Amino acid sequence: MSPLRLAERLLQLIPVLLGITVIVFFMMSLTPGDPVELMLGDARATPELRESLRRDMGLDKPVHERFVLFLGNAASGEFGMSFHHRRPVSQVIWERVPATVELTLASMTIALVAGILLGVLAAVRRDGWIDRVATVTSLVGVSMPGFWFGILLILLFAVTLGILPASGRIDYAGEVPFVTGLLLVDTLLAGRLDSFLDALRHLILPATTLGLAMAALLMRVTRSAMIEALAQDYVTFAEAKGLSRARILFRHALKNALIPTVTAAAIETGTLLGGNMIVETVFGWPGLGRLVVEGIFTRNYPLVQAAVLLYAITYVLLNLCADLLYATFNPRVRL
Amino acid sequence: MTPFLAIRDLRTTFHTRQGVVRAVDGVDLDVMPGECLGVVGESGSGKSVTFLSVLGLVKPPGRIESGQIRFDGRDLARLTPTELRAVRGRDIAMTMQDALTALNPALRVEEQIVETILAHDRLPRLAARSKALDMLRLLGIPDPERRIRDYPHQFSGGMRQRVMIAIALACRPRLLIADEPTTALDVTIQAQVLDLIAAMRRDLGMSVVLISHNLGVVAEHCDRVALMYAGQVVETGPTRAIIDRPRHPYTQGLLRSMPVLSDLDRPLVPIPGQVPSLVDLAPECRFLPRCGQAAPECRREIPLLSMGEAHAARCIRVAA
Numbered sequence: 001m002s003p004l005r006l007a008e009r010l011l012q013l014i015p016v017l018l019g020i021t022v023i024v025f026f027m028m029s030l031t032p033g034d035p036v037e038l039m040l041g042d043a044r045a046t047p048e049l050r051e052s053l054r055r056d057m058g059l060d061k062p063v064h065e066r067f068v069l070f071l072g073n074a075a076s077g078e079f080g081m082s083f084h085h086r087r088p089v090s091q092v093i094w095e096r097v098p099a100t101v102e103l104t105l106a107s108m109t110i111a112l113v114a115g116i117l118l119g120v121l122a123a124v125r126r127d128g129w130i131d132r133v134a135t136v137t138s139l140v141g142v143s144m145p146g147f148w149f150g151i152l153l154i155l156l157f158a159v160t161l162g163i164l165p166a167s168g169r170i171d172y173a174g175e176v177p178f179v180t181g182l183l184l185v186d187t188l189l190a191g192r193l194d195s196f197l198d199a200l201r202h203l204i205l206p207a208t209t210l211g212l213a214m215a216a217l218l219m220r221v222t223r224s225a226m227i228e229a230l231a232q233d234y235v236t237f238a239e240a241k242g243l244s245r246a247r248i249l250f251r252h253a254l255k256n257a258l259i260p261t262v263t264a265a266a267i268e269t270g271t272l273l274g275g276n277m278i279v280e281t282v283f284g285w286p287g288l289g290r291l292v293v294e295g296i297f298t299r300n301y302p303l304v305q306a307a308v309l310l311y312a313i314t315y316v317l318l319n320l321c322a323d324l325l326y327a328t329f330n331p332r333v334r335l
Numbered sequence: 336m337t338p339f340l341a342i343r344d345l346r347t348t349f350h351t352r353q354g355v356v357r358a359v360d361g362v363d364l365d366v367m368p369g370e371c372l373g374v375v376g377e378s379g380s381g382k383s384v385t386f387l388s389v390l391g392l393v394k395p396p397g398r399i400e401s402g403q404i405r406f407d408g409r410d411l412a413r414l415t416p417t418e419l420r421a422v423r424g425r426d427i428a429m430t431m432q433d434a435l436t437a438l439n440p441a442l443r444v445e446e447q448i449v450e451t452i453l454a455h456d457r458l459p460r461l462a463a464r465s466k467a468l469d470m471l472r473l474l475g476i477p478d479p480e481r482r483i484r485d486y487p488h489q490f491s492g493g494m495r496q497r498v499m500i501a502i503a504l505a506c507r508p509r510l511l512i513a514d515e516p517t518t519a520l521d522v523t524i525q526a527q528v529l530d531l532i533a534a535m536r537r538d539l540g541m542s543v544v545l546i547s548h549n550l551g552v553v554a555e556h557c558d559r560v561a562l563m564y565a566g567q568v569v570e571t572g573p574t575r576a577i578i579d580r581p582r583h584p585y586t587q588g589l590l591r592s593m594p595v596l597s598d599l600d601r602p603l604v605p606i607p608g609q610v611p612s613l614v615d616l617a618p619e620c621r622f623l624p625r626c627g628q629a630a631p632e633c634r635r636e637i638p639l640l641s642m643g644e645a646h647a648a649r650c651i652r653v654a655a
Contacts (some may be wrong), residue, residue: 233436239392240431241451241502242424251450255441331486332440 013316021305025070028301029063035299037082057083070305079306084298089306093288099141099169100287103280104272105182106203107211114263116213119222119261120254126227135221139150141216146275150209157205167284170199187329206283211274215270221264225257232256260330266322270315308313338365338405340389340427341543344485345402345412347381347388358384360566363639366510371536371543373553373574374588376563379610382546385563385636386512388412390429406510408641425455425545428508432515434499438487439624444498451505470501472530473538488513493524507539517551529556550589554578559645562586565611565621572646575599582648584626609635620649628652 035226036054054060058069058080070318079089118138122131152192158166165171170183176190186194217322229235230253284290289308295303327333347359358380366372376382387393389404389411404411410529411422423429432436444582448467452458460464464483471479474497487495496516502513513532517525536543547553553560554574561571562585570583581587588606593602608625620626620633632651640653647653 233431234431234439236387236392237429237431237437237499237502240390240423240429240438242420242422242454243450244420244454246448247454252439252442256439259441326455332488 001049009320013266013313013320016143016316017312021071021074021309022067024305024308025067027064027297028304029066035048035059035301041204057081074306074309080301080302082295082302083300084295089302092291092303093307093310094289095252096288099285100200100276100289102169102182103203103210103276103285103287104269106184106207106332107272108213108265108269110207111218111268112215115218115265116222116254116258116261119219120249120257121227122219122223123226123230124249131223132176134223138216139300141212144212144218146209146213147282148260149212150206151313152231153205153209155283164205166204166205169202169286170195174307189239206279207283209282210272210279213275214265215274217268218261218265222257225260226253229256235322244328255329259326262325262329263322266318270318273311273314336367339368339407340364340366342385342389343403343405343615344406345385346400347384347393347397348400349397351396353616354497356613357566358613359388360613362402362563362566362568364561364568364571366542366544368509368646369532369536369540370559371545373557373560374546374563375543375548375550375553375560377548377610379565379613380563381566382563383514386429386544386546390423390427391416392423392451392458404643421455424451424503424508425585426508427510427512428503428506430499430503430514433492433519434495435487435519437499438495438502440487443484443486444490447487448483448498448502448505455506464490467501467505470505471498471599474498474501474535476501476505479488482572492520493527496520496524496528497531498527500535504535505628506538508541510542510544511535511594512544515548516545517547517549517552522536525552551593557621562589565616566613567621567649568616569650570621570648572642572648573644576644576646580646582646582653583622583650585622585626586648591628613640620651 004081036050040050040053051060051313059067061069070080077090077094081087082089082092084094111280118130118134122134125131127142154166157164168188176183176186176192176195179189183199184196187193187199232253235248235253243252273289276287277293278289279285280287280289281293288310292304292307294300295307339587342364343357344360345362346357349356349358358379361379362385364374364385374382374385379472384393384397388399389406391399391411391414391507393399396489398434399412402412404420407426411419414422415567437446445467448470449460449463451461452466454459468479468483471483476482476494476497482490487498491500496519500513502514511532511552516532517528520528526570529552532543532545533540545553545557548562549612550562554577557574559572560574560577561568562577562583563569564585570581570586577586581590585606588604591604592606594603611621611624617634618636620629623629623633626633630651637649637651639649640651641647642653
């Protein structure tokens with residue numbers, strides 16, 4: 001893609017994001033429940049106190065004025081104070097981003113490796129037992145709700161077997177200095193192999209829970225794309241050239257089969273963001289998803305607005321990524 | 336002269352839900368060193384499956400039921416997959432009907448030709464690349480240093496066909512099986528590609544099997560012709576003999592249905608009826624339902640009957 005075309009694509013994001021902002025802002029305002037009431041919690045606060053709190057939080061102004069203010073501030077990266085934390089929203093959010101990024105990357109890795117490998121195997125041994133097992137598993141994986149699967153995993157591995165932790169990111173004893181915020185990286189940078197393994201153990205269950213649905217989807221996409229690719233003339237021609245089976249499978253067929261798979265993966269990563277909220281809550285994972293869920297319960301308008309905007313930007317960028325990857329894997333496409 | 340490739344009583348079947356399809360049913364064919372053999376027949380006559388069988392490329396539900404494929408003192412039908420892989424591309428190469436689908440759209444031409452060379456020769460990558468460039472140059476692809484970096488879709492139809500032939504010939508095989516090399520091409524480019532294959536045959540001293548549904552194309556380029564119908568060879572012989580004295584009613588019908596430039600007033604006569612289903616064939620002449628000269632004696636298995644000069648036809652009239 002030419003730099004000019006890329007800039008054009010990025011400019012196209014602005015109206016999309018503006019639209020999302022409008023929806024999020026007014027949806028939050030329409031939701032029943034008053035943050036002031038929720039914050040004070042009891043009836044003894046005087047009406048004057050309520051009023052002054054309302055003014056502090058900027059809730060005394062009419063909704064359209066608040067929206068204009070919000071837009072102006074958001075454009076300069078300023079999202080106001082989190083009601084609950086009494087700290088700038090941007091600061092509260094950035095603290096939580098690395099945990100979510102780490103969880104998402106781990107889930108994606110699991111989903112890509114498991115999904116593509118099983119998809120290829122199922123396609124090559126079409127209608128064999130691997131294919132049947134993988135197809136049934138993927139059906140279960142797609143249908144099973146994340147929170148339920150997560151609880152099952154906790155019950156089995158944390159409660160019954162006691163071999164993996166049920167919640168959190170790392171034991172307190174293993175804490176390491178903040179560098180990237182990704183514990184798997186930071187522990188290695190600090191030279192703490194014990195902490196690394198501990199962080200890894202904490203990551204396994206939530207990442208598996210989150211990655212399962214995506215793995216199932218990628219397996220199905222890869223399987224059908226591989227079956228299609230293996231029936232093409234270029235595979236017969238590659239065989240007639242005397243190439244090895246491995247080269248035909250992994251270079252000739254898979255390179256073509258990955259076109260839909262990679263596109264699906266990039267788009268599906270957006271779905272992972274949504275899954276984060278549930279999985280982080282189930283596993284007590286201190287990430288953005290759980291922060292947002294808490295924010296919604298406490299009517300923490302500024303926090304939720306900023307977080308949703310961040311999700312939206314990520315989602316839209318992931319779609320752009322999908323297009324770029326599609327072009328990389330498919331030389332016939334010029335963006 | 337001993338044949339270089341000898342197919343004897345080859346039977347390839349496809350086991351489908353409708354029954355057993357006898358795609359190749361007792362085919363005998365010889366290819367002599369350096370010759371060009373034309374194999375002619377309509378779709379479903381078994382001409383492509385015969386040569387896919389030679390390379391062991393028939394995929395399930397198809398399989399080689401019986402027969403021998405003698406090549407170089409070995410029976411290709413009995414080789415292990417690894418042994419067969421060493422023959423493919425190195426001793427016997429194949430090109431396909433449409434280069435657009437035969438070339439991998441996601442890989443550069445460079446990779447597709449270099450990997451063929453490296454599959455058979457232990458060479459440094461750079462040496463393989465320069466061999467690849469030589470091959471592209473030999474096939475008349477302009478500016479090969481630049482074009483080798485392109486993807487198949489960036490070539491024109493004729494150039495793409497040349498690229499495919501270059502890949503097939505990259506290891507200098509002794510036999511090229513060209514499956515419908517011109518069908519996907521414009522008429523003007525067809526002649527170029529056929530001349531190119533003829534030139535390569537001379538330059539590399541290889542044998543060529545030209546598979547086509549077009550008797551005209553084959554007649555112009557081949558020393559000998561074999562006509563296939565419903566999984567069997569129905570007539571075989573030197574090209575001249577087949578054109579001048581066709582003995583099988585199918586061959587005669589094909590020739591009558593072909594336009595001749597020198598005699599455009601001659602009416603074209605199509606062959607009535609259609610190719611029979613290859614499931615549950617009765618033991619009789621397969622051309623019987625479409626034959627204008629059928630007799631009661633045709634209701635039995637007819638062998639290929641020789642008329643001398645290596646000319647033979649599967650018709651009772653030959654004996655008479």
